[in-house]
Amino acid sequence: MEPNISNTNQIKTANNSLNLMQIIGIIVGFFIVVISLSFLNEKQDFYFYPWYYEYLVYFLIFFLIILTYKPARSYLFQLISSIKFNKPKDYVFIILSWIFLMCYLAVLNIITQQLHMTPDPPKMIYNPSEMQLLIYGIGLVLLAPIWEEFLFRGILFSRLKNYIPICACFIISSLAFTCIHPISFGNSLYIFVFGLLVAYSYYKTNNMFVPISIHLLNNLFSLSIAMQ
Template identity: 30%
Template sequence: MIMNKQFYKFTCLPILMFIVLLYVTPMLTNVFHASISTYLVVYMLMQVLLLAVGPMCLYKNEYLDSLKLFKKHIFKYVMLAIILWIIIAVAQVIAAKMTGVSASNQTFINSVTDKGTLLSFALSIVLTFVAPINEEMIFRRILIGNFKNHIPVWSLVIISSILFGLIHMHTVQDLQVIFPYIIIGFLFAGAYIKNQYNIVVSTFCHIFLNLVVAVIGLIAASR
């Protein structure tokens, strides 16, 4: 595999920023005993920065081309998103029935997005739209798209799906409910590959899933 400047720019830079966002940021906030509000503000700023560096800068032209193809078959992709959501919902119900616990990632998100504050609203927007774009760039476009000519695609799907599941666990207990996240990663990878490596398709499905979850959460919180 040739590691040139272009490869580092389009692969290593976004991944490095994602690692900083996911792990270094909470570590620093803990060291400086920052409040949860401070952490959330830093998290949102980092997500927006990653969005600007990744899809909006490095991969801008590819996203625009993929969007044109997406628009030609938008009804097909809406149906795909609905089908994937149903499969994921069933997987999550089965996991919850089998383990009796819910992931701390989802519990944390629910706890900070149902407060009715401006911060909660901003975080909901970031988690629903910005985070899925960034995660699809990392786990589908980069880990699969950038390595597909060097490593068998099936192995990249497995690796990216497992890593996608791992980033959504924050405690050892989450190992019991990591399976649905791996399934989600696998389904999004399939949507990406089966549609000629169109990153907009998997991103749309991811945003659709998060949007449905957010709406259901808001309805439940209002009752």
């Protein structure tokens, strides 16, 4: 008697999926480690790592948590194996999303000016060495989009869909994503909407390549502003 291939694949997928408590544990554990390290590293007389290693450290923390926890590791491999690069519509989605973000940023700047609010100053980088800039740029532009999208969209958003309404998934994943960044009116409002956009991009395309690419373009733009 031949085995039922469809049922076998469903069982394998179910076994490799994360339940709600596992998702909460991963998110809470990551936040605790990152916030603790950031707090200690901001002390003037104590440094775990220099400023240009910040995003590299977060990347290593994420993959250390994921790779040492078998259910998360199995699910991550599923996400990676589902990435596709040969869908033209996905590239159109990326371009349109980037145009929307630039328009939204312009509107947000106008609103803050009309409300006589001081705009959030961009994070500036003053006279870094070539090696410092290289490490910081790799962390910000390449590594941050990868681990943030896998964590907040690939794990949190996609798994929450099995437990709560889709609208709540968009809001919760975007709020969690916002909280990992510096909190201020303009910055937080932009990041929250950005989180909604990349979550929607993943929801529509089911391809992690799309939100990662949008995120990469956004961080590349941020780096170019910081270098001015």
